[in-house]
């Protein structure tokens with residue numbers, strides 16, 4: 430980090446911030462063609478931060494044309510992998526030089542605690558770009574086992590123009606998860622950030638250009654989902670869309686594709702992830718500490734949020750009281766104050782949605798153990814207390830729907846079969862955690878759970894080396910992170926040769 434994580438240094442760094450507010454197309458910042466802008470606000474204060482260019486279909490079209498021109502020219506797509514690597518490593522270095530600035534942009538625009546942005550989001554963003562860059566000149570392709578009269582090459586080639594549509598909960602990091610593998614494999618990108626968080630993406634585009642990513646290869650078109658997002662989804666010259674966001678909007682992209690050019694669609698969507706705690710879980714303090722992170726880290730605005738704690742009835746009361754005690758130490762407040770573990774929710778309508786779920790939990794008869802209220806209202810921000818419900822059944826709305834807020838539902842069980850059935854009784858399948866001292870049970874249950882990532886005796890999404898994505902309605906068509914992410918950004922080609 431380029432400043433100390435203490436209030437004075439943070440305040441000084443905030444004063445120095447400059448916002449990039451225009452679209453980044455064909456290597457330069459440009460206004461939306463309509464001249465229109467929209468306000469982005471700081472959810473910790475409810476005050477506007479900046480006016481952002483509002484891109485619509487014609488701006489998307491401009492960006493797609495620039496991306497196609499760059500792709501066809503080969504300036505990036507046909508560059509030697511070792512040379513692309515050099516530029517992307519320089520990009521990662523520039524991100525590192527400006528890490529503090531990027532962390533502040535995400536904190537200011539998304540209400541995320543500066544401590545998280547500075548020590549997790551931005552370091553992971555940099556690592557992601559670097560990791561995919563380093564991989565590309567070490568990947569070999571295939572020769573098929575044909576007879577001697579033929580030579581068959583099985584190659585992977587960049588898909589072409591890739592649309593990326595991303596959410597607001599990890600603004601910079603979600604950009605990196607998409608553009609890391611997409612650019613490394615030689616594609617051109619048109620990215621639409623969430624309307625609530627455009628600033629870090631725009632700065633990243635500028636830094637990529639500074640590092641030598643050629644004009645047209647990485648374009649950012651801020652704007653609304655219904656206009657700019659839909660225009661990407663329906664564009665006849667976009668070859669694929671990599672989307673992260675809600676399951677509801679993910680469905681639209683499948684429809685856009687079906688109604689346009691059958692572009693490839695990769696979806697990373699929502700979750701309702703279970704945390705299973707067996708009676709022999711080795712260390713309940715460790716479980717409590719992981720469970721609190723799983724439920725409340727990033728204010729629960731996390732796709733892999735462990736929002737359902739499914740716990741053996743023998744240890745339930747002890748664990749819930751440990752979790753409640755620990756949760757009290759997670760301070761809620763100004764995300765620029767590095768002491769705070771929870772910042773504000775992203776926007777007022779979302780706060781109201783989360784409070785609506787809390788009310789639904791209460792009226793369904795779940796027992797409110799702690800939290801449940803909006804707080805710090807005078808700040809103008811959208812803060813809600815971390816909230817724990819006990820005596821939840823898996824049929825209640827709070828156990829079925831993705832709340833995307835700091836709300837934990839505790840459900841108890843008696844047998845392993847029951848625990849697995851509850852865990853799998855969901856439309857989602859993104860992630861799960863389980864806690865047990867029995868190695869056999871750990872293997873058995875990890876395999877029985879229908880989810881893309883299962884962590885054992887911890888809450889984790891793995892790291893950059895492991896693929897991430899969902900089963901069922903949590904995902905479609907591919908995985909983010911790891912070398913498998915390269916597959917979704919490449920098409921397989923067979924070249925079959927007749928030898929004389």
Ligand code: NAP
Pocket residue numbers: 594595596597598599621622623624625652653654655656657658659662673674675676677678679681697698699700731732733831833859898899903909
């Ligand atoms: P969202 O409402 O689905 O939005 C995601 C993106 O889609 C935004 O850029 C949004 O633009 C755009 N969009 C919205 N409506 C659209 C439409 N009709 N056509 C085309 N694009 C449209 O999701 P969110 O609220 O930003 O993010 C939270 C969701 O993301 C949660 O469900 C969470 O689980 C999921 N998520 C999943 C992962 C994962 O890896 N699986 C990671 C992080 C988050 P606007 O901003 O203008 O609405």
Ligand code: MG
Pocket residue numbers: 624654
């Ligand atoms: Mg929206």
